[in-house]
Amino acid sequence: MAKLPGSKVPGLVKGLGVTLKTMARTTFPSRGIKTLIPAPSKGAATVQYPHEKETPAPRARGVIALKEDNCTVCMLCARSCPDWCIYIEGHKDTAPPRRPGGKPRTVNKLDRFDIDYALCMYCGICVEVCPFDALFWSPEYEYSELRLADLLHDKERLGEWMQAVPDFEPYEAGSEQKVRKVPR
Amino acid sequence: MLNQFLLLGAVLFCIGVYGALAKRSAVMVLMSIELILNAVNINLLAFGANAGDPAGAVFALFVIAVAAAEVGVGLAIVLIIYRNRQSVDLDDASMMKG
């Protein structure tokens, strides 16, 4: 491979060509008749963040949302979390019977469910192990803080993320997986 | 009016001479020599102006050229001295021959 294939034109010129082409494409994106009007903000690959935002993939692991009603304080997530960054406290409580006349059930009520996002490594194990569909991933990512302590989200805050949880997408052809539903 | 230039030249010249005699660092000596040459140039131009003759300017140019050559060779020698024995001190340079 002494010489590169097909470099008849001196590489220096070629290089200039590449950059110039990109510049032209950026400044004058092909928009039919309006092409001649420079419109860099259309031509550039840029998503101007504070003003416009791209939508991450539905599976994106942005932030964990908690469906509080589903959580039976079983602690599986907390125990399988590699960072031990889930803090759960609960107490037993009696709920009215399902059928009238039945005897009251005992249910576990959440007192505290915190996830420390300063420590979380976004691995998704907790969501995976949760047997009762209480944890979901939301692609939301905008929760930077000025104080480290604020990165600890309590169960209310985690609950709020539920709105941002998208539905699961259908699978590619040839798959045998069943599409799950997000409890609303 | 003329000799104020000449006097200036003279002063610079003498400062140069002093430096050339009294300095140890070879580089400093070279600088002093530059001073001398400049003094000479001033005189040349002064006389030239006095006579309204470009010859002064021309010779000043020649002197500058010579100075350039002189610095070049001079510094080269200094470098050799330095490389041979990590110092540019003329006192011990003169002590050992070469």
Next chain:
Amino acid sequence: MSGAPLATALMTAVELSWWQQTVLRSIGVLVAVLIPAGTLVYVFLFKMMSFMQSRLGPMEAGPYGSMQLLAEVGKWIQKEDLVPWRADRKLFALAPYVVVLSVFLIYLVVPFGPDAWFTNLDTGVFWIMAVSSISVVGILIAGWASANKYSLLGGLRAAGQLIAYELPMVLAVLGVVIQAGTLNLQDIVAAQHEGEIFGWGFIGNPYILTQLVGFFIFLVATQAELTQTPFDMPIAESELVSGYMTEYSGMRFLLFFIAEFATAGAFSAVAATLFLGGWSLPWVDLDADYMNVIGPIVLLAKMMLVAFLIFWVRFTYPRFREDQLQQLAWKILIPLSLVNILATMVLKVAF
């Protein structure tokens, strides 16, 4: 009356004393230095570079980021400027001044119109060459006074490179001078306007046509003098942090920064004057009064053209290695320009 003032109108309107004029003109030069420098930074460093990389560049500060530069200046002014303990304080402070001033002095002799020039030296081009070589000293001082390895290496490299490319530049200019038969920039412009190529004087004779070799040598040399890619060894970020600027911060760094782009402007202006006919337009009467107004615009346009070439290359190429850089200068450019000179002499005399 001294060398004609910034604009004759100014003179006739109010009869200013020579001193006042001069001060006014000096401020004029400063403006003329800063405006192009600023434009270059914004148009090329920010916008053009971004577009070439399919980005947008500064957008938030002002509409399309037009206020960005003001922000920069405001920021740098309130930035603490540090002097390392081991540095030589006085020289450390002196260096940026030397560099900046050498740039300012270049602008002093560039004409913008038949009467719109600051001072019309008989030794125009020669003067430019002389003052532009002063910056080398400044850079050497900066590198030395910082007492930092990166700075020292960077400073020496920069100096070595600047002098290596000063020479081709001087020689390339020499070709033009031989053709124009004068050092005075104003006359050179005139010569290009009235000149003719072997008797064919349709658009006059912008020397880019007859001095093409010289023009390219000049461009390459300029690129190197600006220490821009592919010749940015002295400030090679991935090798010598920021070269001789490593220890500088605050206003002093801003000075270097301005100097860099002011130099870019200066050399493109010089190139435009020497090779593209300066402020003159073909078929337009040279000493028409309105040229005092149009001239600067024309010159700026030509300047931008040259600057575009320079920056286009800057954003495209990787950088040379130190030795390759020197070899290019000594083994190709200088012999080439020598030949160019000889050829020009012969032709000049022959025709």
Next chain:
Amino acid sequence: MTAITERQQLAYAERQAAEVRVSVELETDEGMTLNIGPQHPATHGTLRLIAKLDGEQVVWADVAPGYMHRGYEKLTEVRTYPQVTTLINRIDWLGSFANEVPFILAAEKLMEIEAPPRARYIRTILFEMARIANIVLFLGDLGVQLGAVTPAFYAFRDREHVLDQIEAVTGGRFHPNFDRIGGLKDDLPKGWIADTKAVMVRIRSFCDEIEDLLFGNEIFEARTRGIGVVPADVGLSYGLTGANIRASGVDWDLRRDGPDVGLAHRDVDWRVWTHPDGDSFARCWVRLQETREATKIVDQLCDGLPSGPIMAKVPRIIKVPAGEAYVETENPLGAMGYYIVSKGDLGPFRTKIRSASFSNVSIVPWLLRGVYVPDIITILASLYFILGDIDR
């Protein structure tokens, strides 16, 4: 600022003293020493290189690693297998998914589980896409190291699309944690294959662009050709792997020549590129070609993707039977392998990680002797190591 604890202050002082000592003893003898790193802009990540210069020429150089040591092999001993999987994403952080594969394969080997074909194919696809994401970044970074800013921007521009695809499947831009013992966490979302093919086309055009912009450039060639030549035998004796050794003309690629570890590379046709020169240019060039090959592999696999389950039968609580297994695969940076010792409980008893970059940098002191300062950067860039992969 929160006060530094006693312990930290002590440690701090100690380390500073150590640094000074290194520097001083280097300074005692002639010439000047240049510290490149720990956070020299050139080394993304924090390799520290100490070079002794004569003028601009390196007379002696050594690498001071350990600035990114995170104690992986120790950490794996206190994690369960699923937790280890997510942890080791972060070893070579550019080709994350590629890190999971050999570990999972080793575990599967111990448990004598076969992942179903569909899982194997998707694994391989993601494996190759990790390689693309990795090397595309290398190509861009290369430009920056050599002073050309633009290639980096192009690289990041087109890399984004690959990451988008990876994220669409795994949910992580480059820390997927998607591989599971016995299969995969989830299946592909709808329309993914079509998008991926489009992206592969983009990547190929990017390769052409880079070839015009950088590789065709005479300056680039002048900078890299004949610089940092690694003879095949020296390279082998230093344990170079991957593109670095292939660039020295050794035609050896685990994906083709290694034992069949259960990836789908053998089902598709592609070629292994080599280069006779063994200099910096060769290394970069080989990587460029590998990117192209990778895109081809992905395309073919996408076409031939079998249907079926993505998970074999595995117990809910994974306990790996006692035993030892070693599996290595051809990662973007070279051969990467895990040696797992299991005592039959939830996590590995001991893990030895063989990472490619570590052996790749071990040649640096030999390679840097007698080169110029600017070439240091070229050579380091073309060797292409990743700090996390060196120090683990």
Next chain:
Amino acid sequence: MGLVESGKLPKPLTSLLNTARKYSLWAYQWGLACCAIEMGAAFASPRYDVMRLGVIPLPASPRQADVVVISGTVTDKMVPAIKRLYEQMADPKYVISMGSCTNCGGPYWDSYSVTKGIDQIVPVDVYVPGCPPRPEALLEGIVLLQQRIGSEDMASRWRGDPIVVS
């Protein structure tokens, strides 16, 4: 001793200076680990193009940097270097802590060689969560920092007393 520290600056001038600082943040190019790649994406990827916000990733020397994004795993061996680099930056200077590792150890919370949180070493202005945070998350952090700068009282920051990190 500048006017600013003595806090003798008229309000409008202060806000003017703040605005200037806000839109000209030179970021020091410095990557530590995986997060550095996402930072690189935010800085160098045309899709995110941090230059729009006035963050200019030019300087290679801390002397000319205004903000440093500490991105990635901070090992104990790295700490002194980080501290020195921070201190070598010229005031006013800001720090963005990016990623779980930098925030407080992240995946290596139980590792023997990793520093659990950079804010033990240098004062941090903005914490960006994520492992790695996606580039937009970093952009959000930067916007947050800009808001902070815009409304900050320089006197209190620069009167020499260290910034308290709560």
Next chain:
Amino acid sequence: MVAQNIFFYLFAAVMVASAIAVVTTKNVVRGALYLIVVFAGVSAQYLLLTAEFVAVTQVLIYIGAIMVLMLFGIMLTRAKIGQEVNLTNANWAVGLLTSVLLLAVMAYALIDHFGDDKLPDDLRLDQVAGSNTATVSDAIFSQYLIPFEAVSVLLLAALVGAIVIARKDR
């Protein structure tokens, strides 16, 4: 004329001061910088003598070239920063004496001889085409042609010599 005088004395003062600084400073690099100041002054004096071309040449060659060479030389010989060695040798007194005497003699001679000479009221060194450069050029290419060619040979010789010396033993 008056203005000329003012400027002359101004520059002269600066020059003499920095010239003395050159030979007395303890730091070689600083010395070099003072020397640059002297050169600038000299060039200004040339201007006062209307030798425009030579003045600019002075800047180009002395400041732009020779001093750079000097600085290189200094840095090659390891001028340490803030290094305060005694650069003056044992017999500086002799040197001082010599130069002072020399100055006295010269001053006497000069004042005695040129005491009352005036420079022509408007100095004009630009007879040819009103350009000083052209004048110089004509002078060179008429009666000083041989020296002109000699200079080129001299430069060549210097080049060869310097290279031979500097490249010895490497």
Next chain:
Amino acid sequence: MSELLRSYLTAGVFLGVAVALVAAVMGLGRLIRPNRPQPEKYINYESGVDPAGSGWGQTQVRYYLFALLFVLFDVEAVFLFPFATRAEAYDWFGAVEAGVFVVILALGLLYAWKKKVLRWI
């Protein structure tokens, strides 16, 4: 005072003004910039570790040689400039003379080239 001097005096005045302005801005900066000394702020930047040694290195002779070449050729250029302004007037005679001048120095470059000075040592 004569045209010439005035035109250069302009340069002088301009220098003064420029320096004054720059200095003024510097002063402004001094007024509004902070000043927070920190223990390590003033140590030289060396990639974050203690600067090894004094920060001084012996540089190569090659720099000197290049500088030397530059000086000599610069002088040559100086002599060529006046000629250039009058090239026409001298006709062939001048051209030949100058040609000889250039060629002789070109020989010098050639010599340096042959002596491998131009190669990076």
